[in-house]
Amino acid sequence: MKRKLTTKFIEGQKPDPSKRLDFRDELMAGLVLRISTSGTKTFCLHKRINGKMRRLTIGRFPVLSLAETRERVRQVLYEIETGRFEDRTGIEVETKPTLGDVIPDYIEKHAKVHNRDWKRKEALLAKFTILHGKQIDEIKRADVVQACDVIGKSAPVSANRALAHLKHLMSWCVESGIMDASPISGMKPRAKEQPRERVLTDDELGALWAVCGDEGYPFGDCMKLLILSGQRRAEVAEMRWSELDLEKRLWTLPSQRAKNGKQHTVPITDAMLEVLRKTPRFFNSDYVFTTTGKSPASGFGRVKERLDKALPDGTEPWIIHDLRRTMSTNMAMLGVPQPVTEALLNHKTGVVSGVAAIYNVYSYADEKREALGKWNQHLGSMLAKREEASCQGTTTMTQPRKREHAS
Template sequence: MPRKAVEMSPLAVRRLTKPGHYVVGGVAGLALQVSDTGARSWVLRARIGSRRRDMGLGGYPDVDLALARQKAREARDLIDKGVDPILVRREAKSALLAKQASHKTFEQCATEFIDAKSAEWRNTKHAAQWTSTLKTYAYPHIGKLLVSDVGVTQVLAVLKPIWTVKTETATRVRGRIEQILDWATVQHYRQGPNPARWRGHMDKLLPTPGKVAQVKHHKALALDEVPAFYSALKLQSGIGARALELAVLTAARSGEVRGATWPEIDLGQKLWTVPAGRMKAGKEHRVPLSDAAVALLTALPRVEGTALVFPSPKKKLLSDMTLVAVIRRMKVDGVPHGFRSSFKDWATERTQYSREAVEMSLAHTIGDKVEAAYRRGDLLEQRRKLLADWAAFLGNGGALSS
């Protein structure tokens, strides 16, 4: 045990301003440490186990003499019981930091989830759509809540106001909340079942989406009106009109056409190969080009400074509204995606081509995994004839039927 020192008074302690180590008495080993800068702090020097340790007790005058002695006594009581007070304090601090780190809000978890998953999303707009819908519909209700506190009541507060009026959006929001809460559970930020899960849970609390709102199909022209539209389209000027023309000829999606690049197109082989990263199904898609499509592409100028086939005036990707604007200028009640429906109606009702060839032309997934495993080819030559007949149907005023 250290030699017992004379107990200093509060006034005497206040006068200790020169750099040094001053034992203040009252508790063995308690001292005031004055640094060269004039900062003063309390130190308890004691033997803990087999080691002599210095334990900080706080700065002076925030911790006055009476409080320093109280802290020193408490520390010595622990030492007498065989407990290391320094280790206890470190463990308590570590536990506090761990607890603070696990106390994440729903919005914080959503942001981290989107950052973690966005690399695997093919469409760069996907992350923006996630953020936008969550910011609009979820964050006002649960964004600032600890993710551990998000339960059924809170999820319903998000979904109920939009479930019957914006059903499609609401179902997406529910699915996104479910994924974020699953992620938070794996990260140990929350425990228990996911309150946003649908089957056996939310399906008992909310109406089935399909029974709330009728599915809205893309607006499409009557099949016999398509050739006349196509003829009128060819007379329209502008890069948007040419992009829409290729979309009609190939039955491709607007995004696939707008993102087309010259390296993807082999005019000699009459083939357009869309890479997997730009396809909805995540698989490379080969598009046979009819003579009409080749003629269209051959007549297009190559714009210096971009590989895009249909660049905007700023040599960027065309807006998804550019093709819609062409249709509106023509005063037609339809959307670009509707011509895919027209193509399918024509192929199904007026030709003898196989269902598989038609679905593959639309880049739809064919059958189940077993069926897909047995079908290695993509029916390219059959689809080449199919799209050639489609182009003839468009160009002949709808007279062709094979």
């Protein structure tokens, strides 16, 4: 904020508990009054020295008056221009942290507090290796473009995700007073992405269900619930027994675990209940799918590799998230209205928005149960036909490869 600084103005300024305030003086170029969240008022000089922007702490108000500050700034500017500034003492030169210094601070103070997937965010920010040694306020847009292009050579989509996280980090730095402006504000993704359209066929779903049965607990059973419920992988993998009401046939996903931060209820069908009732329970553990009892099941990348090896040759590439699209597509074919499908998937698509969305927490309860029942019935019929055809030896579907178990 730029304005003419006066003693009366400085004395009358109150701190903002949420952020640090900077007021740039219109009379003395580079002079800034900084007011901390606690109310400390400090005079600083922003000046480029030897090609690098520096913030020099001149002194605190009212120990140093505005007139004394302006006179001191004139002396500093003269010595900078004449090349004698480096010989001065008593002026504190504030050196900005590097990106490598800021990332851990950002992860600890912001990402861990607000993001369930903070580890993914941390991993993507780590890809900006060539920028980690640069001071945060010296990173230019061209530097980020170059870094994104390096990342994009092997992983274009990851480059886009990493850029999105870096933009948020720099916005956080601006809000925290670490830097004055983000050099990449408004910067568009470097790589063009094609929206995924992959939908698994009934044959592929049948084969996947079979290999999930071979996989067993916890990962195979978790994958079966993903197919049956259409919910997100992390939400199912981190499911708690305390979230389930098996008598009322209801799974209540709390807002802190839902991706969109909204409490979500999922009806439990007969097929889902069958999977859950066969699931072993760890003593003193609330996790439904776990290998240790202390943390939810993880390592789905390796699980996916095992499933792919067990699936029939020629199966088109797929990802776990495609299971949600597969359910959504089949529901449309089964005549389920889109708003009901979106409610079941816990999507925020604009179908229900504004005030209606706020009061829509329990809406579509009966419709969601009916819709999920239709989808599970369709799966059951398809699996039954597959089993019958297999028993009669007339199936035309390619059977899954038999998994090899190490002795």
